[in-house]
Amino acid sequence: MSAVEAATHPTAANLPALRRISTRFFRSELLLIFGRRRNWAGMAVLAAVPLIIAIAVKVTAPRPGGGGPDFLSSITSNGLFVALAALAVELPLFLPLAVSAIAGDAVAGEANLGTLRNLLAVPVHRTRLLAVKYAAIVVFAVAATALIAAVGALAGLVLFGGGPLTLLSGVQVPFGTGLVRLVLVCGYIAACLAALGAVGLFVSTLTEQPIGATIATLIFAITSHILDAIPQLDWLHPYLISHYWMAFGDLLRSPIATTSIWPGLGSAAAYTLIFLAAAWARFSSRDITS
Amino acid sequence: MTVSSTPVAPASQPHPPGGRHGHDPAVRTFGLTKRFRSGQVAVDGIDLDVPAGSVYGFLGPNGSGKTTTIRMLLGLVGPTSGQHELLGHPMPAGAGTALARIGALVEGPAFHPYLSGRANLRRLDAADRHADPRTSAARIDEALERVGLLAAAQKRYRAYSLGMRQRLALAGVLLQPRDLLILDEPTNGLDPQGTREVRTLITELARDGATVMLSTHLLSEVEQICTHVGVMHVGRLVAQAPLTQLRADATARVRVESRQPSLAVETLRRFGLTEILVEGEIVTAVLGDVVADRDGGPEKLISALVEDGVPVRGFGVVTPDLEDVFVSLTGEGFDVSG
The missing domain is CATH 3.30.70.980 (YebC, transcriptional regulation domain)
Known part of the structure; x- marks a missing residue:
């Protein structure tokens, strides 16, 4: 077909060539997650916790806290501990809830709206769709963790000041090193949440009800917490998804205690791989009747 | 322009679609069958043959298996048995190549309710690796213009009437040049004026060289704009012929x-x-x-x-x-x- 004919008859012969690498769909996915008001509200709740902690500690005397590393009592000595205390408080429920909401919505939400069939007919290859969805979940997990840490660190520095940081092992390190340790903590927590995100993505391929997928993913996380708290089941504990989550406190020792960190990362990687494979196996052969 | 006065005759519109597969039938199926897990046979061994350049009316009452067939054609639903080809490409192996040249509208419009019409099209375009990002905004506006939605482009989808939603779905199909349009009940929910406009649009697209496969339960729609017809009845293709031949056989x-x-x-x-x-x-x-x-x-x-x-x-x-x-x-x- 000549160029002239191509111009008069706009058939697909002059379709632009396939772009092997395109980040447009991924960016569109991020826009969908971070442009949605529901998710702003969720992130506002996540960001409110460090503010509440900082203000509460400022106006009252600190008391020893419950589970997890005890950061509350250290807050008055260094503002960075607001970030760590907030992460410790939000890791059991709020952060898993936020990740479950995003991951549960990933495929089931599109199926529920019917937009899934539009995307697949574009065409978006099913494997690519899952990859983009999961990448966006990981970005959200990192962003949610970083948001809490950033708000906590800022509020803490404003109310309690910075300076050298006394680590949990009693060693004092410069403020810069302390900041690096906080970033490591965020990375570790994000990796744990990304594993939960893989579980959520798998559940999301099973249903057309995003709320159902979210609740099921959250129940998975909470059941893990409950089982982890039953000493008689100690043989099971290393295999639970949340067993090593609170080990992030080990990153605040000098030297860093890796006895739980490495197994924690290994567990997260195993959960991620297994559930991504399951999601792919399920989604690549599923009939899209929504 | 009224569509009914200018039906597209099969012989007078010899536009071969572009591409090297121009002479292959646009859609061909061989014993395509879908049996759902419930045991219900939704589509029962149909042999579709949609000639290139035709406007093919896929006619049948609601529940006769039209939508399931279209879902199988597009690879959304896997057939229980049988094969099919789109634009000469065997499916599902050729899906990436074939689907890029096909615009499809399956079972009513579906978009993100809290995004605007334009943002929804932007998302569809972003998902298409054949789409040129530099021309994206222009193509989106052109498609919106063509379906008469440009004025409402900034409105959230949830505020759209059913007719506007249907038009937005059609705009999504028009983002790229297409060789084949597979449209499932495209005039559903439209008022008489909107119905006329959509039928005019389909006739124009066909004249520009696209093959159109149009599923409908309205015989009048087939009589007005189709050159060929396939009739579905309880999962079976009971007739398939050029419309002129069916008329002559009467x-x-x-x-x-x-x-x-x-x-x-x-x-x-x-x-x-x-x-x-x-x-x-x-x-x-x-x-x-x-x-x-x-x-x-x-x-x-x-x-x-x-x-x-x-x-x-x-x-x-x-x-x-x-x-x-x-x-x-x-x-x-x-x-x-x-």
Whole structure:
């Protein structure tokens, strides 16, 4: 077909060539997650916790806290501990809830709206769709963790000041090193949440009800917490998804205690791989009747 | 412009679609079957043949398996057995290549409710690796313009009426040049004006060289804009032909109204007419080619009846319309309103 004919008859012969690498769909996915008001509200709740902690500690005397590393009592000595205390408080429920909401919505939400069939007919290859969805979940997990840490660190520095940081092992390190340790903590927590995100993505391929997928993913996380708290089941504990989550406190020792960190990362990687494979196996052969 | 006055005739629109597969049928299926897990057979061994350049009416009552067939064509649903080809590419292996040249609208519009119409199209375009990001904004506005939604482009989808939603879905199909459009009930939910506009649009797209496969339960839609038709009935393809052929196959009958039908029967029999039926005072018979035009045509029967002393009150030649043809194929009526 000549160029002239191509111009008069706009058939697909002059379709632009396939772009092997395109980040447009991924960016569109991020826009969908971070442009949605529901998710702003969720992130506002996540960001409110460090503010509440900082203000509460400022106006009252600190008391020893419950589970997890005890950061509350250290807050008055260094503002960075607001970030760590907030992460410790939000890791059991709020952060898993936020990740479950995003991951549960990933495929089931599109199926529920019917937009899934539009995307697949574009065409978006099913494997690519899952990859983009999961990448966006990981970005959200990192962003949610970083948001809490950033708000906590800022509020803490404003109310309690910075300076050298006394680590949990009693060693004092410069403020810069302390900041690096906080970033490591965020990375570790994000990796744990990304594993939960893989579980959520798998559940999301099973249903057309995003709320159902979210609740099921959250129940998975909470059941893990409950089982982890039953000493008689100690043989099971290393295999639970949340067993090593609170080990992030080990990153605040000098030297860093890796006895739980490495197994924690290994567990997260195993959960991620297994559930991504399951999601792919399920989604690549599923009939899209929504 | 009214669509009904300018039907697209198959012979007068010889536009081969672009690409090296131009001479392959746009859609071809071989014994395509879908049996759901419930055991229900939604589609039962159909052999579709949608010629390139045609406007193919995929006609059938609701629940006859049209949407399931379209979902199988697009790879959304895996067939239980059978194969199919799109634009000459065997599926599902050729899905990436074939689907990029196909615009599809499956079972009503579906978009993100809290995004604007334009943002929804932007998302669809972003997902398409064949789409050039530099021309994205221009193509989106052009598509919105073409379906008359440009003024409402900034509105959230949730505020759209059903008609606007249907148009947005069509705009999504028009983001790229297409060789084949697979449209599932594209006029569903539109008012008469919107229906006319969409049919005009489809006719224009077909004239520009695209093959159109249009699923519908409206016979009038097929009569107005289609060149070919395939009729679905309880999961089976009961007929498939160019519309002109179906019309030609419809056999004309003479109809004589008389107080003495038995006399009329004698006269008709003398001329060699067959399948003579008497119902009260009405006699009908297959005209066939026994009374050809060169012998005076059906008019000759009138004078013969009068000469034979048959008291004739009424006389006519009745050609069954397409609805009668389809009713005879499916044993059911079609919704012909709209």
